[in-house]
Amino acid sequence: MLLTDPEVLRTESRSVVVRARVVGGGEESSVVLKHFRDDPVCGLDEWAGLLFLTQRGLHVGPRFLAGSEEARLFVMEDLGRGQRLEELLQDDDARTASGGLMSIVRLTALLHVRTLGAQSDYDSVRQAIEPRHERVRIENARYLVDNAGRLRRWVEMVGAREDPGLQADLEQLARELADPGPFLAFTHGDMAPGNSLFTREGPRLLDFEYAGMRNALYDALMWLLTVPLPEELVARADAYYRSGLSQGCYAAQVDSDYLRARATVAAARTVNVFQWISPKALERDRDWAPGFTERAALLRHLERCRFLMEPLNPVPALARTLQSLEARLRERWTVELPVWPAFR
Incomplete structure (x- = not known):
């Protein structure tokens, strides 16, 4: 998966969240990456939670796509923009x-x-x-x-x-x-x-x-x-x-x-x-x-x-x-x- 056009969504002490477009995936094809640098337990708990829900087909949050323990980073579905x-x-x-x-x-x-x-x-x-x-x-x-x-x-x-x-x-x-x-x-x-x-x-x-x-x-x-x-x-x-x-x-x-x-x-x-x-x-x-x-x-x-x-x-x-x-x-x-x- 090749990514381009990174857009920083959030940066804080624990993690950095970035949206990136998937090359060749169309105008609306993008993913969200999360790098959990300072609190690996919270980062891995989120990784496991999203993976657990994705495996069960339970779409209550973003789907888990991939991750690297060594890089302390995982990739998830981009839910797009909307109101909270x-x-x-x-x-x-x-x-x-x-x-x-x-x-x-x-x-x-x-x-x-x-x-x-x-x-x-x-x-x-x-x-x-x-x-x-x-x-x-x-x-x-x-x-x-x-x-x-x-x-x-x-x-x-x-x-x-x-x-x-x-x-x-x-x-x-x-x-x-x-x-x-x-x-x-x-x-x-x-x-x-x-x-x-x-x-x-x-x-x-x-x-x-x-x-x-x-x-x-x-x-x-x-x-x-x-x-x-x-x-x-x-x-x-x-x-x-x-x-x-x-x-x-x-x-x-x-x-x-x-x-x-x-x-x-x-x-x-x-x-x-x-x-x-x-x-x-x-x-x-x-x-x-x-x-x-x-x-x-x-x-x-x-x-x-x-x-x-x-x-x-x-x-x-x-x-x-x-x-x-x-x-x-x-x-x-x-x-x-x-x-x-x-x-x-």
Whole structure:
């Protein structure tokens, strides 16, 4: 394959992404190349994820075409140009933004249903490239427990109350992250609104750097927890996703099982946010994500987590600790939570 007319799409600390035209392939024939120079694990996880999906004929992202471990580079299908969900949310058309979100929800449910329990198939792809020393969900579980001190530092610094059962609950969360049972599926791992593209063939997901086999509802956190959306739309997305997942996962049909799995991933992600954001936010607020400051992100997670754990709370001691933390932070901060332009 001979390539020409390179166009740099993105350059950052971890990787460089380039579009190039295929010589002799016609005006619209092009591919995308990704060179992962500084984080080979993320690069190889994306490589394996795209290859795994391509082999299964599951077109939820760009098809994998070729790669070189030595060069730390792989080639994938060029999905072309199109709008991303983030752009729809930034526009002023609520109907289009809502429809775009629901199409991503449908695509996510399809991804999970078609990969439920496929750990051995995924492992055969991932380990054949450059063996990964540990599965991603085990890393996620270990990080939660190993960095418990960061959450405790927040609790101590604002004068909140740590429930005596906090450590046991964190260990319980870690066990459920490591072993999600019937909810084990291949996940994208970074479902930000910017990591999607609406193409002529339909919606697709981009940037599978954090992909791997874990609790399917990890991806659903995008609309359940992290992205500020109208409550009615969140409820609709949750019901739609659950209906789609239920087509292949019996546990998703059982209220107690589904609500527990949902609460588990929401609680774990909320703890993670306090492990990622430094208590320096007590002194100065900084940007966190598009439209979000660190303080807004922390309060958003606490509020949504409290709601998601109310129907079935698997970690009551952690819930009480987070509620105390939320009360103390609301005494300190008056933060207006962001609203996407489409829903103002």
